[in-house]
Amino acid sequence: MRAVVVTTSYPASDEDPSGHFVRSSAEALAQRGVEVHVIAAGGSVLDPPSRDGRLVVHRAGGGALFAWPGAVARARESPLRLLSAAPFAAAVFERLREVGPVDRAVAHWIIPCAWPLLSALPRTPLEVHAHGADVRLLLRAPRAARAAVVSALLRRDARFVFVARALRDALAGSLAPEQARALELASRVEPSAIDLPPVAGRAAALRGEIVQSPGERLAVVVCRLIATKRVELAIEAARAAGPGLRLVVVGDGPERAALERLARRTGLAAESSPAAGGAGIAATSEGRAAVRFTGALPRREALAWIGAADVLLHPSSHEAAPTVIREARALGVPVIACDAGDVVAWSRSDDGILVADGTARSLAAALRSVRSRRSDRAPAIFR
The missing domain is CATH 3.40.50.2000 (Glycogen Phosphorylase B;)
Structure with a gap:
């Protein structure tokens, strides 16, 4: 055939x-x-x-x-x-x-x-x-x-x-x-098939770059930086969530410059990376890294950042069956997302997906509930 x-x-x-x-x-x-x-x-x-x-x-x-x-x-x-x-x-x-x-x-x-x-x-x-x-x-x-x-x-x-x-x-x-x-x-x-390469070793190394003490938490956003992904809500939520939260934004797109300006206005940013790669670090007043813009990364590296995280943040307003959420759950990483596509339906059968209102305040409240390190998560597979 x-x-x-x-x-x-x-x-x-x-x-x-x-x-x-x-x-x-x-x-x-x-x-x-x-x-x-x-x-x-x-x-x-x-x-x-x-x-x-x-x-x-x-x-x-x-x-x-x-x-x-x-x-x-x-x-x-x-x-x-x-x-x-x-x-x-x-x-x-x-x-x-x-x-x-x-x-x-x-x-x-x-x-x-x-x-x-x-x-x-x-x-x-x-x-x-x-x-x-x-x-x-x-x-x-x-x-x-x-x-x-x-x-x-x-x-x-x-x-x-x-x-x-x-x-x-x-x-x-x-x-x-x-x-x-x-x-x-x-x-x-039927959600599309997904196939994940092994990333555990690289994920551990990336986490070690960001998380310096047991009480710190790492949130990651992975997406195209376009308006409907609403990454600005993730940045505002990271600021409102309080100390000890590190945010990494993986991806690039037309909204990147505006997002970096927003981070600086909220007091989180000190420096930025080139638009096509590298790691731009935004810092708190104490000089500790609070937001990092990585730019576009190879797929395996982007997946490693997801694997390194305590939580994947996905505040997008327009989705169907977001692959990045399914990848995060397959890697055992919990997700905080907004109501779009089938996300709410997934959350009913997977307590590793928390649906928040499309506001920075709601996302921040959800972030404050995330523990500093996963130890008892099992991968969730969507069929």
Whole structure:
């Protein structure tokens, strides 16, 4: 059996933090004996196919738009990047022609991967994975356009996989009742597969850099630094939580400079790292490190910071099935998050996830309840 996966998110290397959920999903398919070809954004249309374990990866360009920190953020920063969408689509169609006949097609993202790109394979069984940003884009589109996209995929007999029930409910709730019922019958809810490398040794070393006494606690935020992640609430909560709390912000993005200014205004920051790496340290009046901005890090290093923490802070307002929360729980790290996507549903079956109101005060109260070191946590696995 042969399958093709079309996606705008796929890691350029093991240490690239982008798109590992797609890679894990494709790898799970390959483990069942399927020959899997991945057509992904990035690289150049001139690049020959490459091997990634069991997978054959075909690059289709489009990196000007489909790259970190996300197509929406990149288009807002420079609308001209939208012009790369057409060449990317043309390259995908050419890659599909080169791959040849397949028995199964998988799209990661409703738009643009399922519709319109995989319309080029009208008779091939199609599985569509919805991750969040694609559904939110549809919800912002005119009702007629949204209905037309869903109708086209349903006529195609597509099967939908939503990573969060909240996503499916939101999309179905925006459709006419008959179309909503058809979507629900053609779909299931299943969080994306995750695959974690061993990070325990590095996590212990990182923790030793930050935590200097038994009473100190380490909170970590890992995300793209964009407005919807609300990292400003984490910074304000760290200040309000009182002495003994260290905060590490892992990631980069258009909000970074504003966040560093906020840290300085709240009396937490003394210095900052370059935007593309290094470790910027924000200090209290006593000179002790209170906030560290690491910038963008390789995936294994980012996971090690999670493993080093007493708690992962995730105050994001727009989520579906946040991978970083699932990674933290798989590493045995408790999470303080805000109500978004399926987070509240997860918290009902996992007491390692605490849901706080979307305020710095509520997050600070939750942080004050975190003990200084984990000793009795067991990993929680979401299925």
